[in-house]
Amino acid sequence: MTPSDLAAITLCVEDPDRVITTPQIVERLSRDFYWYSPILKKLLDDKVAEAVIQPISVDEVQRVLACCYAREIPVTARGAGTGNYGQAIPLHGGVVLDLARMDTLESITEDGVAIAGPGVRLGVIENAARATGWELRCYPSTIVKASIGGFLGGGSGGIGSVAHGGLRDLGTVRAIEVVTMEAVPRVILHEGEAVHEILHAWGTNGIITRVWLALTPAVEWAQCAIAFPTFEEAFTFSEKIATEPAWTKRLVTTFEWPIPSCFAPILRITREGKSLVFFMIAAAQLEALEHAARTAGGEVTLAAPYTGLRTIPLLSDYTWNHTTLWAIKQDPAYTYLQCGFSPTEARSQFAQLRERFGQEILFHLEFMKTGKGIVIPGSIPLVRFTTEERLNEMIDFCRSIGVSVANPHSNHVEGGGRYREDNIQLMAKHKYDQRGLLNPGKMITFQPQDETHPQEVV
Ligand SMILES: Cc1cc2nc3c(=O)[nH]c(=O)nc-3n(C[C@H](O)[C@H](O)[C@H](O)COP(=O)(O)OP(=O)(O)OC[C@H]3O[C@@H](n4cnc5c(N)ncnc54)[C@H](O)[C@@H]3O)c2cc1C
Secondary structure (H helix, E strand, O other): OOHHHHHHHHOOOOOHHHEEOOHHHHHHOOOOOHHHOHHHHHHHOOOOOOEEEOOOOHHHHHHHHHHHHHHOOOEEEEOOOOOOOOOOOOOOOOEEEEHHHOOOEEEEOOOOEEEEOOOOEHHHHHHHHHHOOEEEOOEOOOOOOOEHHHHHHHOOOOEOHHHHOOOOOOOOEEEEEEEOOOOOOOEEEEEHHHHHHOOOOOOOOOEEEEEEEEEEEOOOEEEEEEEEOOHHHHHHHHHHHHHOOOOOEEEEEEEOOOHHHHOHHHHHHOOOOOEEEEEEEEHHHHHHHHHHHHHOOOEEEEEEEOOOOOOOOOHHHHOHHHHHHHHHHHOOOEEEOOEEOOOOOHHHHHHHHHHHHHHHEEOEEEEEEOOOOOEEEEEOOEEEOOOHHHHHHHHHHHHHOOOEEOOOOOOOHHHOOOOOOOOHHHHHHHHHOOOOOEOOOOOOOOOOOOOOOHHHHO
16 A cells, blocks of 8 residues: 555545554454464464554445545455454455444334444443343354444354344344445445345455344343253253253353363352353243253252343353353463254264364354254364364364364355355355455455456356
8 A cells, every 4th residue: 555545545534543554553453363263373463454444434434445446455344353263354455444433323123123333332232222122132252342243244143043043044134234345335235135145244245334133022031050960961951951942042052071171260160070051041941940950960050140241250251252262261272163063963973073083172062043943053162273184184074974164264255154155245246346355365256357247247
């Protein structure tokens, strides 16, 4: 980027203070949680933008994109930078478009839809929703920091997914407004099925500027932790609660020992050598859950009301990809995979993996509903990393025994497991970013086309 490029971009925003070139800040805002993966760490450590722009309106986004288009400057969108796969790391310099300041929560409609700017934090939506009798259908364990734009751009699901599926399921994302990367950037509304053009496209085919997110009626929740002597018993009990529709739940997480030994602040609710299950369960069902757990041979180590995101301890802080974080804190040799076990063959799959890889893989399950309405043992197992070859061997073996893997050690949309087989994210890129300037290098099937014949590709 030349000084003249920077001067031109600076004219696109009303306040020049929202154009940042201080190297330390630019570097910080060029990073996400890519270092969870030893492979991505090596690959991305030196990648950095040349400037960060912080727009506050759709107008400013349009002006910045028009300017970057004319000067062929790459633009990488950023929410809160909590993504795990280097999604928000610019591979080719240019501009990081930091959308954190477009953080207006416009409304929660009477029929339970949150209308929000891309920079609104998910925790803000959850709190506002609960104040009016609604709550998020699903959210990542990074809810307090993560933005709605980043969740749609790079996330998949989380707490709540056991009941409501992932972000892309069951019409949760009602509509998305995006700005295109063209000579004259357009503002385009995607509704219904068309949202899948943009969902989980890592900001490669449009900048999300407004979101309509369906909520669900709020439930009074409780938290519960139960220790079981064996992983088999913990799995059997958690599977039962997760799959039986009579239980109203928001979180069902199962950890085999020694994973709970990494949870330093809550060791008092763990038991040496035992597997642990965490639940968010309807408060009205807490007693029944405790009773069922004891009958199944479990020890209830915590049963307490959930009073919102400030509840202490907040069990969700140890689930989903927070589990990996606690493990890495204790031993940097840990990394992870993202797997889907079979709802009918999981026991045999666990056994085969244990036999082949021993304690190199440790089971951490997150039950989740699929788009077809089946609850499956999703999993973010911990892996003791030795070499890339060994990790790939594990991935190949998983796939060979019917365990699906969304590879978190890959830095492109197609590799991460949420890429659509119908290629609609790619087709949208051809429509909205023909020069390939949005987060370049992250959608590897994209090849820029002759701009004079765009219709051939659409
Ligand atoms: C400890 C930990 C736990 C996690 N747990 C979960 C989990 O439970 N479930 C889950 O799904 N994820 C999880 N994640 C990943 C991540 O936190 C979530 O996906 C989160 O929603 C990302 O939001 P963000 O604002 O940080 O996005 P960012 O990291 O800033 O961006 C994510 C992607 O979206 C793109 N993007 C951002 N804003 C826009 C925009 N306005 N328009 C277009 N593209 C945009 C970026 O370019 C990037 O490709 C976890 C990560 C960590 C570190």
